Amino acid sequence: MRLLVAGVLVLLLSLPLSAQRYTTxxxxxxxxxxxxxxxVIHFPTEYDAxxxxxxxxxxxxxxxxxxxxxxxxxxxxxxxxxxxxxxxxxxxxxxxxxxxxxxxxxxxxxxxxxxxxxxxxxxxxxxxxxxxxxxxxxxxxxxxxxxxxxxxxxxxxxxxxxxxxxxxxxxxxxxxxxxxxxxxxxxxxxxxxxxPNVAIWDFSVNWGKNSKNKPVVEASVLAKAFLPGIDDKFTVEFQLYNRRGQQILVDRRKGVKPVEEKWITFKQVVPECHAWEADSPYWYTALFLLKNKDNETVDAIKYRLGMRTITVNDSALQVNMRMWPLDSVQRTNIYRIRPTFLINYPYRWLIYDLTPRPISGDELFKAIEKQVLTYRNYTPIAAWQVSIPLPADQRQKIIEHIRKLDISRPILWDNLRE
Structure with a gap:
């Protein structure tokens, strides 16, 4: 009898525990x-990523x-x-x-x-x-x-x-x-x-040259804690591989507290520089890792990047020293572009229209911000475009807002640089 009562008690005690997993x-x-x-899509290990x-x-x-x-x-x-x-x-x-x-x-x-x-x-x-x-x-x-x-x-x-x-x-x-x-x-x-509850939430990568005219990559990473009480220190690591699978640089920052939600910036000279072109794309593979105090990978993300520099004049985009007439560059928008991690062929330089549909007021700024934050690391986008007429003061505010989010691309307004 005692064994029966004990068994019932064990069963009753176990029920809330199993239910807690799914309901609390x-x-x-x-x-x-x-x-x-x-x-970006997250991976549990560096190898998987x-x-x-x-x-x-x-x-x-x-x-x-x-x-x-x-x-x-x-x-x-x-x-x-x-x-x-x-x-x-x-x-x-x-x-x-x-x-x-x-x-x-x-x-x-x-x-x-x-x-x-x-x-x-x-x-x-x-x-x-x-x-x-x-x-x-x-x-x-x-x-x-x-x-x-x-x-x-x-x-x-x-x-x-x-x-x-x-x-x-x-x-x-x-x-x-x-x-x-x-x-x-x-x-x-x-x-x-x-x-995971502590993860890499966002990143931004820009290419440029240093004072010695050598190519550099600048990567900014934001780690974030999604539960209260996580005050541990982590290591954020940035790795860059060429298309042959060789690691060409690695940098890390220790003592990062994701709970503080601070951007971590890495700036390194790229030892071998290959420009990305739409007709001959050269992809670098970037890995962003978040490691705990035992040097175990907690979160890993991968993103393919291409090195390019872009300027624009009244009639053409200059991408990696090649001129592309604006009329020849394909337009795209949020309804025609695929997710950034589902890279598709063939590649083309793209002008991304941030306003494919009429929008005004506060929603206009929110719509532009959402799109720039989403696609600013997508290499084939060569320029942003705002294609709706707006007053000069609002137009200037939008230009300043976009430049705060992405300084690597020119902004077009009726095919003119802003």
Whole structure:
């Protein structure tokens, strides 16, 4: 009898512990929409980062397919719609991530839904959902919980959804879209990605020359702590490899406290210099590592970089001493460019239009900031362009704002340098 009672007690004590793994994280507070950054995929080890494509990371989960959508006129049952138990059998499949002809929103609120399994071994990591863009304002729900609203989803957005997930189980993602006065809705590339509670959050790389006219690379790295109470010191390391796989430089900074969220800058002479050209791209591979006090890699990211210098005059871009007429350079924008880590062929020099759609007020500055922060490390972009007419004072503010975010590219306004 005593053995039976003891066994029951052990079982009862174990139940809250196992449930805690999946449910107590829901008690965390809501997160604000974070500032955007260069989107990179994280790896658990230096070896994995160097030897694998970003899409092969165990901390990356694409969500490109199997979305469903419907229109509703009653929003009172939204939380139930966003749960895993909700039956969406009458919803339509989303083809090519585009909802076409919604009669200018007359059918009500657009809902897009997807059920995704979150790996159990992601438990203990931070998990973000990222949208390249969504062409309407959106409210995001996860497992029946409303987590936030983005009014500038047109220009990309992401959210920390860690507290709302059930690890090792299916999870429901619901997008509640404001479709007033639009005839179609497009959902850009979407994915989940994970990283440790202390991780590399952003970086910026610029190329130039020193006083002796030797090529130099300047890399700035931002490490960040995502949980309170992490006051440990870490080492940030920057490595650069040529396209033959040879390490040509390495630099590190010890005693970094990610909780302080300070940028760390490395500036080194590049021993061998090969310019990146659209018709003959020479890629360098950069590794950014975050190591603990035992010199163990906590987080690793990889990014391919190309060395180039860019100037512009009234009619042409000068890239690496070669002239390219502005009319011959391909234009692109957020709706036509692929994610920066999914490098595609063929390569072309690009002029990136930051304003492909009408926008004004505070949203204009936010939209420009989001796009520049996202794509400033993407080598094929040769210049930024603002293509909407604005008053001179606002125009100057935008130019100054862009230059604070990226000093390596000229800014075009009606094909003129600013």
């Amino acid at each position: 994280v829901r008690k965390f507070p809501l997160f604000q929409e974070p500032d955007l950054h260069t989107f 160097y030897n694998n494509l970003s899409e092969r990371s165990p901390w990356y989960l694409p969500m490109l397919s199997r979305w469903k959508y419907t229109f509703v006129t009653d929003e009172s049952g939204m939380a139930r719609t966003a749960t895993i138990r909700y039956a969406d059998t009458t919803w339509k499949p989303l083809i090519d991530r585009v909802v076409v002809d919604n009669q200018a929103g007359k059918q009500g609120t657009l809902l897009m839904r997807k059920v995704v399994p979150v790996p159990e071994d992601w438990y203990g990591l931070q998990v973000f959902i990222h949208f390249d863009y969504l062409t309407v304002p959106v409210t995001i729900w996860v497992n029946g919980i409303r987590i936030g609203v983005s009014r500038t989803a047109n220009w990309g957005c992401e959210w920390n959804i860690t507290p709302y997930l059930v690890f090792g189980r299916l999870n429901a993602i619901l997008l509640q879209c404001d479709v007033d006065q639009v005839s179609s809705v497009e959902l850009g590339n979407t994915w989940l990605y994970a990283f």
